[in-house]
Amino acid sequence: MKMKYIATSCLLLGLLLSKNDTSAQVGLYRNVLPDGNIKKEYTEAKNNQNEVQVLFSGLFLFYKTFFSSQDLTVCTFSPSCSEYGILAVKKFGMIKGGVMTMDRLTRCNGLTPQNYEIDKKTMLLKDEPGADNAVPVVSTIK
């Protein structure tokens, strides 16, 4: 009687294991088709350290959700001006970061591509807050 139970449980276990194996095989092909997810995740607005960063991240997400989502790709830079803004505020604080963002907005016209490297992934001009310029914009004053 005991042997019967052991044999039956072994058989059931074997069946269960073999099923899991085939499930894993079919599971490999779940993403053979694109899932159509075009929602973007903005990592720039995460890991806020203080209230100012929380406020600016909120403003950034509001702009991205309701305005930028309806817009054409018009920014000539990578990261885009809004992403640059939040990164600059997070890195240099509200005043310097704000000034840097305003400066960036005046530069966002594509008239001086020779001053920047090209981001090969997006084919846009690379300009990150705090990064050294690829080409000196003005001559240094001695």
Next chain:
Amino acid sequence: MKLATFLILIINVWVANAQDLNQTVAFANKLYEEKSYQNAMEAYKRALYFDAESNFATQIYPKVADCLYNIQDYRQATEYYELAYFSTEDQALKNQYLLKKISCFLIIQDYDYAEIEMLNLPEVLTDEESKEKIFYEAMLRFAKGEFPESKSAFSQIIEDSTIVNELFKKNDKISKISPRKAKILSIIMPGLGQLYVGDVKNGLNSFVLTTGLIALGLRSAILVSPLDAGISILPWFQRYYQGGYKKAEIIAVAKIQEKRYKVFNKLLDEVEKKQ
């Protein structure tokens, strides 16, 4: 002292027993059996590097490919299955490598290459190989939008034909969604194309934004001057109006993909149940 150092070195080289190729391959095989695929792959690659006469190539290429397959580096796995394919004369093994390659190309969504490998398979296959081929064929045809072929292949795998018919009927309805229609609707009225594909949030968003800009432009034209209104509002209106109808087309394409993805996974659920 110099002589002593020289002698020590000579004796060391003479006495030292380095790991030979057989030992490296045996070590790699042991790692492979322990399912330590990353380490096994590195050991196999080392053996390949020192195997100048290609004595172990036939044995090692498929193992490296399997390791890469298991660590989900499917692109590189296809290259090693290719090497394995040309290193053997055994047709059964060749078929096995071809099927693995098809599997890799499907997972990395490289459908054209998967189709090429499908055509490379011989007419005569064993039962197991045929089953595998039909399964890949069903997925490939679905991914390429060849639905009648996919349906007949899935019908061979899933016994309950009513489920297959139902799911493919659902799939046919998806084909009625037209990204072009969504674009035209959004040109006629901002947001309408998004509503047509069922994206209410973006539809209302586009409508409010563009009509808000029109209202602002009209107000400026009446209160200030039409020229001022044109200069200040028109560029913004153009951005959001044009952006709205272009996005409507993108959203429609994404919706089609999302719905197809769901139908496809339901078909896979049925295949899984059958197994």
